[in-house]
Amino acid sequence: MNVDKATIEQAPKKASELRSSQVYKENLDFWHQAWNMCTKPYTKMPELDYLPWIPEHLHANSVKTVLDLGCGSGWLSVFLSREGFQVTGIDVADHALDLGKQWADMENLKIQFDVGDLGDLPYADNSFDAVVANSIIEHLPLSLAVVAMAKLKSIICSGGTFIGCFDKVGTGPGEYFKLEDGTQVYTDKSRKGMMLRYFPDDELKELLAGWKIDEFKTLDSGSRFVVAHT
Numbered sequence: 001m002n003v004d005k006a007t008i009e010q011a012p013k014k015a016s017e018l019r020s021s022q023v024y025k026e027n028l029d030f031w032h033q034a035w036n037m038c039t040k041p042y043t044k045m046p047e048l049d050y051l052p053w054i055p056e057h058l059h060a061n062s063v064k065t066v067l068d069l070g071c072g073s074g075w076l077s078v079f080l081s082r083e084g085f086q087v088t089g090i091d092v093a094d095h096a097l098d099l100g101k102q103w104a105d106m107e108n109l110k111i112q113f114d115v116g117d118l119g120d121l122p123y124a125d126n127s128f129d130a131v132v133a134n135s136i137i138e139h140l141p142l143s144l145a146v147v148a149m150a151k152l153k154s155i156i157c158s159g160g161t162f163i164g165c166f167d168k169v170g171t172g173p174g175e176y177f178k179l180e181d182g183t184q185v186y187t188d189k190s191r192k193g194m195m196l197r198y199f200p201d202d203e204l205k206e207l208l209a210g211w212k213i214d215e216f217k218t219l220d221s222g223s224r225f226v227v228a229h230t
C-alpha cells in the first residue's frame with residue numbers, strides 16, 4: 001500500500017478508531033506484559049554498526065534536546081545522555097521506563113522518561129531539536145505511523161533532525177493475522193497481540209514526504225537507517 005493523499009487524510013480517523021479497538025489494547029497488553037517480566041535494568045548496550053552514526057549526526061546538526069521514541073528501558077536514551085544530549089524517552093510501558101530511570105540513576109544521568117502512546121504524543125510544538133526512533137515505527141499500523149510522523153514535524157523545531165532505524169520485520173516464522181494495511185498481529189503464545197508491519201523503502205520515503213532526507217541507507221541486516229530534517 002502506498003502512503004497516498006487519501007491514506008494521509010484518513011489517517012487521524014483510522015488511528016483514533018484503531019486506538020480504541022480490542023486488537024490495539026491487546027497489542028499494548030503485550031508490551032506491558034513483556035516489560036513486566038524484566039525485574040532489573042539490562043545495562044548492556046547493543047552492538048549495532050550504526051550506533052556511532054547517531055551522535056555524529058546529532059552533533060553535526062548542533063542538537064541539544066532529543067526525544068527517544070518507544071525508548072523501552074532506555075538504552076538509547078542512556079547512550080545519548082552519556083554523549084551530553086538532553087534526552088527525553090517516551091514509551092507506552094511504564095515498567096520499562098522505571099527500569100530506564102533505575103539505569104539513569106545508577107549513572108547519575110538526568111533523563112526525562114514519559115509514559116505515552118506514539119499515536120498521541122504529549123508534546124508542544126518546537127519541544128525538541130531531534131527525534132530518534134529505533135525499531136519502533138514498524139510496531140505501528142500505517143495510520144498511526146502517519147499520525148506520529150505528522151506530529152513529529154511540529155514537535156521538532158524548524159530544521160530539526162529525525163533519525164530512524166526501520167527493521168526488516170515480519171519475514172520470520174510466527175503465527176499472525178493481518179489487518180487491512182498489512183500489519184501482522186501475532187497470535188503465537190510468546191508474542192500474542194504484538195503488531196508488526198514491514199514498511200518498504202518507497203513507503204518510508206512517502207512517510208517522510210515533506211522532510212528533507214539526508215541519508216537513506218540499507219544495512220546488511222536489511223534495516224534502513226534514515227536521517228532527515230524538517
Ligand SMILES: C[S@@+](CC[C@H](N)C(=O)[O-])C[C@H]1O[C@@H](n2cnc3c(N)ncnc32)[C@H](O)[C@@H]1O
Nearest residue numbers: 031070071072091092093116117118134135139
Ligand atoms: C522493539 S521495542 C524497541 C525499544 C527501543 N527503541 C530499542 O531500540 O530497543 C518497541 C518499544 O516500543 C514500545 N511501544 C510499542 N508501541 C508503542 C506505542 N504505540 N507508543 C509508545 N510506545 C510503544 C514498546 O513498549 C517497546 O518498548
